[in-house]
Amino acid sequence: MNGIHDMGGMHGFGPVPIEVDEPVFHTEWEAKAMALTVAMAAWGKWNLDRSRFAREELEAPLYLRLTYYERWIAALVNLMLENGLITQAELESGTPEEKRTPPLAGADVHAMLMRGGPVDRLIDTVPTFSVGDPVRTKNISPHGHTRLPRYARARRGVVVRHHGAHVFPDSNARGEGEAPNHLYAVRFTARELWGADAHAKDTVVLDLWENYLEGPHDA
Amino acid sequence: MTHDHASDDDQAHAAHEPSDPALRVKALETLLVEKGLVDPTAIDELIETYAERIGPRNGARVVARAWCDPEFLDALREDATAAIASLGYTGRQGEHMVAVENTPEVHNLVVCTLCSCYPWSVLGIPPRWYKSEAYRARAVIEPRAVLQEFGVTLADEIEVRVWDSTAEIRYLVIPQRPSGTENMSETALAALVTRNAMIGTERDIPVDTEPLMGTRHADRRGEAA
Numbered sequence: 232m233n234g235i236h237d238m239g240g241m242h243g244f245g246p247v248p249i250e251v252d253e254p255v256f257h258t259e260w261e262a263k264a265m266a267l268t269v270a271m272a273a274w275g276k277w278n279l280d281r282s283r284f285a286r287e288e289l290e291a292p293l294y295l296r297l298t299y300y301e302r303w304i305a306a307l308v309n310l311m312l313e314n315g316l317i318t319q320a321e322l323e324s325g326t327p328e329e330k331r332t333p334p335l336a337g338a339d340v341h342a343m344l345m346r347g348g349p350v351d352r353l354i355d356t357v358p359t360f361s362v363g364d365p366v367r368t369k370n371i372s373p374h375g376h377t378r379l380p381r382y383a384r385a386r387r388g389v390v391v392r393h394h395g396a397h398v399f400p401d402s403n404a405r406g407e408g409e410a411p412n413h414l415y416a417v418r419f420t421a422r423e424l425w426g427a428d429a430h431a432k433d434t435v436v437l438d439l440w441e442n443y444l445e446g447p448h449d450a
Numbered sequence: 451m452t453h454d455h456a457s458d459d460d461q462a463h464a465a466h467e468p469s470d471p472a473l474r475v476k477a478l479e480t481l482l483v484e485k486g487l488v489d490p491t492a493i494d495e496l497i498e499t500y501a502e503r504i505g506p507r508n509g510a511r512v513v514a515r516a517w518c519d520p521e522f523l524d525a526l527r528e529d530a531t532a533a534i535a536s537l538g539y540t541g542r543q544g545e546h547m548v549a550v551e552n553t554p555e556v557h558n559l560v561v562c563t564l565c566s567c568y569p570w571s572v573l574g575i576p577p578r579w580y581k582s583e584a585y586r587a588r589a590v591i592e593p594r595a596v597l598q599e600f601g602v603t604l605a606d607e608i609e610v611r612v613w614d615s616t617a618e619i620r621y622l623v624i625p626q627r628p629s630g631t632e633n634m635s636e637t638a639l640a641a642l643v644t645r646n647a648m649i650g651t652e653r654d655i656p657v658d659t660e661p662l663m664g665t666r667h668a669d670r671r672g673e674a675a
Contacts, residue, residue: 236564236565237563237564238563238564238583238586238587239561239563239564239586239587239590239591239614240563240587240590240591242587243587244582244583244584244587244588245584246584246599247579247582247584247585247588247596247599247600248579248582248584249579249600250577250578250579253577253578253579255500255501255505255574255575256497256500256501256575258472259472260471260472260474260475260476262497262500262501263475263476263479263493263497264471264475265496265497265500265575266492266493266494266496266497267475267478267479267482267488267493269496269542270488270489270492270496271482271487271488273492283565286565295583298471299566299578299581300471301471304471304474304475304478308478311487316487317482317485317487321481321485322478322481325477325480325481326481326484327481327484327485327486329485330484330486331485331486331487332486333486333487333488333489335488335489335492336491336492337489337490337491337494337495338491338495339492340492340495340496340499341499343542344496344499344504344541344542345540345541345542346540346541346542347540347541347542347543347544347545347571348542348545349545349546350545350546350618351545351546378564378616378617379616380563380564380614380616382563382590382591383614392548394546394617397546397617397618398618400617414617414619416548416619418611421591424591429591430594430606430610432606432607432608432609432610433593433594433609433610433611433612434609434610434611434612435590435611435612435613435614436611436612436613436614437614437616438614438615438616438617439616439617440617
């Protein structure tokens with residue numbers, strides 16, 4: 232979606248808020264927000280792409296007003312409601328209507344984190360592009376989740392790396408399957424992305440699925 | 451956004467969300483634990499893991515090994531995920547690693563414009579600035595101005611190569627080994643490597659100051675900028 236989360240290239244956010252001696256977590260609630268989000272994902276009711284989209288779906292004014300971990304919590308609550316893990320009544324009363332058994336125990340955390348969630352997949356399709364090939368990104372404006380940022384749509388670049396086939400987030404976030412397709416690192420000149428005022432030497436590399444790409448001469 | 455819209459929105463916000471996120475998260479945690487949706491020992495373990503055990507010291511060991519061991523550097527170039535796993539760093543938000551090397555001609559800078567993708571397995575939880583709107587918005591369009599704020603000034607001849615983490619590939623910057631460190635041990639070298647150098651918001655790693663355990667050095671430079 233053309234949401235507020237898609238920030239690359241925007242002006243108006245001021246200087247980078249660099250902090251001296253920054254702690255890993257600034258407050259206990261931020262640490263809990265991270266941990267609750269990771270622990271609730273263990274229910275397997277939503278995948279990582281859906282979880283990212285839940286943050287993107289927060290209305291733009293709210294998104295900007297919330298701090299980072301407040302967004303996580305707001306999105307987590309929406310996902311839990313949507314998937315029937317909690318009810319609005321429970322949220323308001325604070326009293327559970329039933330008792331369940333958590334899928335993730337403290338003793339399982341280490342193994343779960345070390346395992347992670349690889350998203351590379353073997354597919355039969357031969358990659359259309361090779362390293363060195365010129366490509367052009369499609370011009371799309373889907374309402375759903377996408378990992379093709381606005382600033383890199385309808386732009387010409389060059390494939391610099393083939394990562395193999397990976398789960399396609401646009402489909403996976405919708406619950407429509409992994410639809411794996413080839414993933415490439417594509418390099419763009421800063422001038423292609425931002426115009427003549429950009430530095431002549433600078434480049435930006437994005438990881439882009441084949442679904443987002445076409446040949447340089449395709450209409 | 452009109453003023454009316456904003457106040458409507460604010461009222462809706464206030465009705466559904468206590469203003470203090472600490473209270474809100476506490477209430478949510480209590481509900482989830484009482485309902486048996488989360489195990490409190492898992493919450494404690496997750497927090498302890500990222501507060502104490504998984505952080506930029508992991509990545510610093512990767513960098514120091516790459517500086518000292520040409521075979522490891524080759525392996526890192528060939529398959530960074532496997533090379534990094536050989537040091538024991540695997541898993542969540544590090545499933546697919548790529549190492550990008552700074553050279554005299556190229557400076558690498560990593561960002562996630564869409565959210566906050568970051569190589570957790572080697573750098574831990576991202577700092578607040580990495581997740582900030584300003585960094586996400588500006589790193590791709592004016593990386594040199596962003597680097598200036600971190601105290602890094604780049605010559606015009608150097609290419610700034612920005613990596614926007616739009617997929618599940620996680621990028622680790624391998625800074626250039628500082629000169630004058632030929633006789634330093636791998637452990638001593640690892641102590642020089644800062645978190646910011648592995649994101650790309652620091653370039654020249656100084657060796658004339660005391661080695662620091664955390665990320666203080668890079669942050670101090672930021673403050674001075």
